[in-house]
Amino acid sequence: MPPISFALAHTLPELILAVGALVLLMLGAFRAGRTDWIISELAIGLLGVALITLFFPLQGVAIVWDGAFIDDAFARFMKALALIGALVSILLSREYMAREKIDQFEFPVLIVLATLGMLMLISAQSLIALYLGLELMSLALYVVAAFHRDNIRASEAGLKYFVLGALSSGMLLYGCSLIYGFAGTVSFTGIAEALRGDVSIGVVFGLVFVLAGLAFKMSLAPFHMWTPDVYEGAPTPVTAFFASAPKMAAVAIMLRIIITAFPGITTQWQQIIVFVSILSMAIGSFAAIGQTNLKRLMAYSSIGHMGFAMVGLVAGTELGVRGVLIYMAIYLAMTLGTFAAILSMRVGDRYVETIDDLKGLGRNNGWMAFFLAMMMFSLAGIPPLAGFFAKWYVFLAAIQGGFYWLSVIGVLMSVVSTFYYLRIVKVIYFDEPAAAFSPVNREVTGVLVLSSLAILLFWVYPSPIVNAASAAAKSLF
Amino acid sequence: MNAAAAFFYIFSTVMIGSAFMVISARNPVHSVLFLILAFVNAAGLFLLLGAEFLAMIIVIVYVGAVAVLFLFVVMMLDVDFAELKQGFLQYLPVGALIGVAVLIELVLVVGAWTMAPAAIGAAGSPVQPDISNTLALGRVLYTKHVYFFQAAGLVLLTAMIGAIVLTLRHKPDVKRQDIGEQNARDKSDVKLKKVPSRAGV
Numbered sequence: 030m031p032p033i034s035f036a037l038a039h040t041l042p043e044l045i046l047a048v049g050a051l052v053l054l055m056l057g058a059f060r061a062g063r064t065d066w067i068i069s070e071l072a073i074g075l076l077g078v079a080l081i082t083l084f085f086p087l088q089g090v091a092i093v094w095d096g097a098f099i100d101d102a103f104a105r106f107m108k109a110l111a112l113i114g115a116l117v118s119i120l121l122s123r124e125y126m127a128r129e130k131i132d133q134f135e136f137p138v139l140i141v142l143a144t145l146g147m148l149m150l151i152s153a154q155s156l157i158a159l160y161l162g163l164e165l166m167s168l169a170l171y172v173v174a175a176f177h178r179d180n181i182r183a184s185e186a187g188l189k190y191f192v193l194g195a196l197s198s199g200m201l202l203y204g205c206s207l208i209y210g211f212a213g214t215v216s217f218t219g220i221a222e223a224l225r226g227d228v229s230i231g232v233v234f235g236l237v238f239v240l241a242g243l244a245f246k247m248s249l250a251p252f253h254m255w256t257p258d259v260y261e262g263a264p265t266p267v268t269a270f271f272a273s274a275p276k277m278a279a280v281a282i283m284l285r286i287i288i289t290a291f292p293g294i295t296t297q298w299q300q301i302i303v304f305v306s307i308l309s310m311a312i313g314s315f316a317a318i319g320q321t322n323l324k325r326l327m328a329y330s331s332i333g334h335m336g337f338a339m340v341g342l343v344a345g346t347e348l349g350v351r352g353v354l355i356y357m358a359i360y361l362a363m364t365l366g367t368f369a370a371i372l373s374m375r376v377g378d379r380y381v382e383t384i385d386d387l388k389g390l391g392r393n394n395g396w397m398a399f400f401l402a403m404m405m406f407s408l409a410g411i412p413p414l415a416g417f418f419a420k421w422y423v424f425l426a427a428i429q430g431g432f433y434w435l436s437v438i439g440v441l442m443s444v445v446s447t448f449y450y451l452r453i454v455k456v457i458y459f460d461e462p463a464a465a466f467s468p469v470n471r472e473v474t475g476v477l478v479l480s481s482l483a484i485l486l487f488w489v490y491p492s493p494i495v496n497a498a499s500a501a502a503k504s505l506f
Numbered sequence: 507m508n509a510a511a512a513f514f515y516i517f518s519t520v521m522i523g524s525a526f527m528v529i530s531a532r533n534p535v536h537s538v539l540f541l542i543l544a545f546v547n548a549a550g551l552f553l554l555l556g557a558e559f560l561a562m563i564i565v566i567v568y569v570g571a572v573a574v575l576f577l578f579v580v581m582m583l584d585v586d587f588a589e590l591k592q593g594f595l596q597y598l599p600v601g602a603l604i605g606v607a608v609l610i611e612l613v614l615v616v617g618a619w620t621m622a623p624a625a626i627g628a629a630g631s632p633v634q635p636d637i638s639n640t641l642a643l644g645r646v647l648y649t650k651h652v653y654f655f656q657a658a659g660l661v662l663l664t665a666m667i668g669a670i671v672l673t674l675r676h677k678p679d680v681k682r683q684d685i686g687e688q689n690a691r692d693k694s695d696v697k698l699k700k701v702p703s704r705a706g707v
Contacts, residue, residue, distance in 0.1 A: 161658060
């Protein structure tokens with residue numbers, strides 16, 4: 030057995046977040062009312078330090094804590110994305126929370142705890158570790174969804190998310206128990222070992238339940254019902270967090286469990302993933318057309334994007350996983366940028382969030398209009414913006430895997446979704462101006478500009494992301 | 507019939523009987539008390555199986571904490587159980603139909619059940635008979651499964667923070683205990699009053 034320092038070195042980001050969250054909690058509890066402003070800065074610092082430790086040169090793949098936890102290039106890639114999502118969400122939240130008078134110190138602490146759950150989920154190498162990571166993440170998410178507890182919409186969002194989330198956790202647990210019962214082990218590699226040769230129907234049952242539970246967390250159709258209501262009801266920075274970081278963790282564990290634990294039942298999981306992928310793309314494309322609220326629109330948009338990302342997984346190849354990873358990185362930049370734009374929509378002291386409020390933004394605020402329009406073009410997948418390459422990589426993998434018809438459906442759905450993204454661009458540039466927005470703070474503007482530049486200039490220098498994703502995908506096989 | 511079998515039948519009969527009383531008792535307080543009786547008998551069954559740690563945990567956690575909490579809730583909340591039970595007769599046919607269907611399925615499944623011969627011997631006896639449950643759990647909980655243990659602790663902590671964030675309200679006119687103020691109070695600030703018995707202040 031390797032020394033304990035070996036295990037600690039490979040779990041350093043998690044340790045930093047766990048200890049940091051406890052320290053922040055103590056700091057907040059004992060200096061209540063006086064240090065609210067510093068807790069979120071410290072939380073950002075914690076997440077930043079955890080992000081830096083991911084780049085420490087450690088040996089390739091390490092399985093520590095008695096087979097519960099794996100540290101490989103794939104985990105580090107997805108952890109970096111989740112940490113960036115959480116860090117930027119706290120950055121975006123500060124002004125909003127202060128203006129809505131809900132800037133309690135617990136918010137950054139809960140975000141840090143949720144992020145810790147995500148990291149544990151991404152690195153899970155057994156069913157127990159998966160469940161514990163998922164619950165840590167979800168519990169913190171339920172609370173931040175209802176964080177604006179005097180607002181009836183936010184409370185409704187939190188309650189809805191909690192009830193449906195508990196149901197999905199139950200399904201996941203039931204699936205885990207079936208798999209454990211029929212495979213005789215909880216470790217992913219052990220399950221893969223047990224599934225060689227004849228596969229009993231019980232394992233396939235378990236697979237269906239586990240995938241349903243994970244699809245809920247990713248808001249894949251037909252487990253997407255909670256998404257629009259929760260996205261609309263929760264405070265906007267919380268929605269930005271929901272749309273970015275937890276998606277990274279859920280996708281990561283979906284990829285890991287399918288690739289490492291279920292290679293023996295490829296036909297079975299492929300059917301499920303093809304089904305949810307097509308359904309998500311269709312619902313994301315058609316249901317978003319009638320939306321008037323930007324947050325609801327982004328909810329349907331995220332359902333559609335998760336469907337597109339799953340196209341890459343269907344192939345089940347290294348190329349496909351690489352495609353999904355690149356997709357998630359670009360999706361993260363697009364989502365954070367769009368939510369930075371939504372958080373810039375403030376008339377006087379009131380935050381607004383309907384599409385009509387964007388009318389004539391091109392004349393009121395030329396730069397914000399340009400950046401938001403670029404986001405919409407990228408979300409629609411128009412070249413040469415990053416969103417196009419995201420789709421290109423996943424469809425490439427699907428075509429090389431022989432899934433021609435799936436790619437055709439994907440491209441068709443992408444065309445449908447273009448309609449509602451372009452409608453926003455039309456409203457921005459060609460409608461009569463509505464009330465102008467109040468100036469926003471540097472952090473929100475900075476996030477908007479940086480993410481816009483990232484998606485505008487991705488084609489110039491894509492190799493860092495593509496190479497990192499290739500290395501990450503390689504470590505999974 | 508040996509003593510263990512006799513105790514098994516005593517515990518099981520009382521447990522099933524009290525479980526039935528939990529759902530049929532008219533008074534909700536009686537229901538909770540029967541629930542406690544069911545828990546205690548379950549603990550007895552665990553003892554017979556050689557799972558003394560689980561038995562003690564059931565008594566401490568379920569009887570000591572959960573059931574008492576139920577009792578508080580039932581006594582404090584004014585739930586109109588008569589109203590809840592309205593329409594019982596109306597739904598009885600549907601409920602009975604589902605119950606019978608489930609019963610038939612259960613009989614079919616259990617009827618076709620065959621235990622693996624090895625499993626019969628393995629069940630009901632501790633893996634290592636020479637050490638106690640608590641020792642065996644303690645040996646792996648903080649070594650082999652320390653990661654899960656810590657993770658579960660963090661999950662509980664998050665739940666606690668969440669409950670406080672969502673429910674705690676700092677109302678200005680609520681009187682709170684301030685130990686510093688209590689200790690600093692001088693003898694001259696305190697007035698002693700003679701209060702007649704059963705008369706109130």
